[in-house]
Amino acid sequence: MMCVAYPGRVIEIRGEFAKVDFGAGTIRDNILISLVDAKIGDYVLVHAGYAIQVVDENEARKMIEMWEEMTKELSEEQKKKDFYEVIGRGE
Amino acid sequence: MDQKDRLPQILKYYKNPTVARKLTEMIHDIAKKIEEGISIMHVCGSHEWTITHYGIRSLLPDNVEVRAGPGCPVCITPATDIDEAVKLALDGIVVMTYGDMSRSRGSKMSLQDAKALGADVRVVYGVQDAITMAKKEPNKEFLFFAVGMDTTAPATAFEILNGVPNNLSFLVSYRYTPSIQGSVMESNVLGIDAFISAGHSATITGMKPYYEYFLRSRKPIVFSGFEPIDVLLSIYMLLKQIYENKPKMENEYTRSVTWEGNVKAQQVMEKVFDLEDGYVRGVAIFPKAGFRLKDEFRHLDAREKYGLKRGISEESEYVAGARCGEVVMGLIDPPECPLYMKKCTPEDPKGAPMVSQEGTCWIWAHHKIMNVSPRCRR
Numbered sequence: 001m002m003c004v005a006y007p008g009r010v011i012e013i014r015g016e017f018a019k020v021d022f023g024a025g026t027i028r029d030n031i032l033i034s035l036v037d038a039k040i041g042d043y044v045l046v047h048a049g050y051a052i053q054v055v056d057e058n059e060a061r062k063m064i065e066m067w068e069e070m071t072k073e074l075s076e077e078q079k080k081k082d083f084y085e086v087i088g089r090g091e
Numbered sequence: 092m093d094q095k096d097r098l099p100q101i102l103k104y105y106k107n108p109t110v111a112r113k114l115t116e117m118i119h120d121i122a123k124k125i126e127e128g129i130s131i132m133h134v135c136g137s138h139e140w141t142i143t144h145y146g147i148r149s150l151l152p153d154n155v156e157v158r159a160g161p162g163c164p165v166c167i168t169p170a171t172d173i174d175e176a177v178k179l180a181l182d183g184i185v186v187m188t189y190g191d192m193s194r195s196r197g198s199k200m201s202l203q204d205a206k207a208l209g210a211d212v213r214v215v216y217g218v219q220d221a222i223t224m225a226k227k228e229p230n231k232e233f234l235f236f237a238v239g240m241d242t243t244a245p246a247t248a249f250e251i252l253n254g255v256p257n258n259l260s261f262l263v264s265y266r267y268t269p270s271i272q273g274s275v276m277e278s279n280v281l282g283i284d285a286f287i288s289a290g291h292s293a294t295i296t297g298m299k300p301y302y303e304y305f306l307r308s309r310k311p312i313v314f315s316g317f318e319p320i321d322v323l324l325s326i327y328m329l330l331k332q333i334y335e336n337k338p339k340m341e342n343e344y345t346r347s348v349t350w351e352g353n354v355k356a357q358q359v360m361e362k363v364f365d366l367e368d369g370y371v372r373g374v375a376i377f378p379k380a381g382f383r384l385k386d387e388f389r390h391l392d393a394r395e396k397y398g399l400k401r402g403i404s405e406e407s408e409y410v411a412g413a414r415c416g417e418v419v420m421g422l423i424d425p426p427e428c429p430l431y432m433k434k435c436t437p438e439d440p441k442g443a444p445m446v447s448q449e450g451t452c453w454i455w456a457h458h459k460i461m462n463v464s465p466r467c468r469r
Contacts, residue, residue, distance in 0.1 A: 007102070032219065034249060035356045036353065036355070048242075049217030052294050056347065057097060064104045
């Protein structure tokens, strides 16, 4: 797909290129990183072989805190029920 | 938390069912207060995938609909460009492009059809592969059929600045998302009230280029990520803006989109490309929506080198009866097209939206949707 970008973790940098781990055993070693300021350990969004952005993990985490706040009045049982509904089986 | 799996762990939360339920309730509450029908348009094939795959349309109240806009690069690439690429391929030039693009038909055939006739057509993952291939065989002429949106263009621009081999030229058919979305925002033909903007395109361009269109049209925009919770939250944010009657440009995809965008990528793009009017296949010519190589790179421009035609095809744009253009603009749902899943299937696609994995028809067919989603306004 064309405008799809996947986040992956930079594990090695050689000049303009980086080795990026996308999880689940997928590692590509020729990702162009010249258009971003990436360090080893950063998560980069990769599109068609080059990194378009360094993912801002703090922002991603802030969202979660907001949702935790939003759903805090819901009981643990409800949350569990939602989860099992999604995976399609009982406890 | 294990250092190695930080982000994957965080992103798991973006599919959390409890949050989804809560957000759905909030969307229903606010939609009830708004009362009238609201049409929201997204302009990215990946958003359509998230919305269809997670069944988000089925969660929405009756008076809120989400339509797929022109967000699939393969679907909007003009038939003329494909025809010209096919012609060059049959003339003995090695044509390289992305997989989906090679299967999309021009007015007569696709690049894969040309390959079946003996042409040398190669599928590549990106522009880097194309350069490697051209370097390996210096005695052949190569053409890179460059299609995509502003997400894809910077990589090509970067490679051109770095220098490409003499036997490689580019048929540039990139489109600029802010201009296309902006034109749709300013026209009232489609009756769209609010927009979900493409997160990955805006990662490059930033929110800035949308501002002039926002000022003129005053329609709510939210820049959205691609997980189901991202999309639900974006819909809620849009409805909230509409309810409070305070249209804004908001950012939901804060982990990637900024106001300025990726400035480095923009600078590289500006050095290599100029914006010109761009034709969206079967729809219209959009102002400032196409990319053209600057004069100093004319020797790389296949349009100059081979004297190619451009613009609207003189032959018919689609096979008889196909309504691809209307699907691309979100005017109809795929099942309203008489060819959908009858003559035109993912195995034997007749139109571009059924070829590309970002095309609305392909996504709907892949999820076996045969009925029309309810609409609040026609």
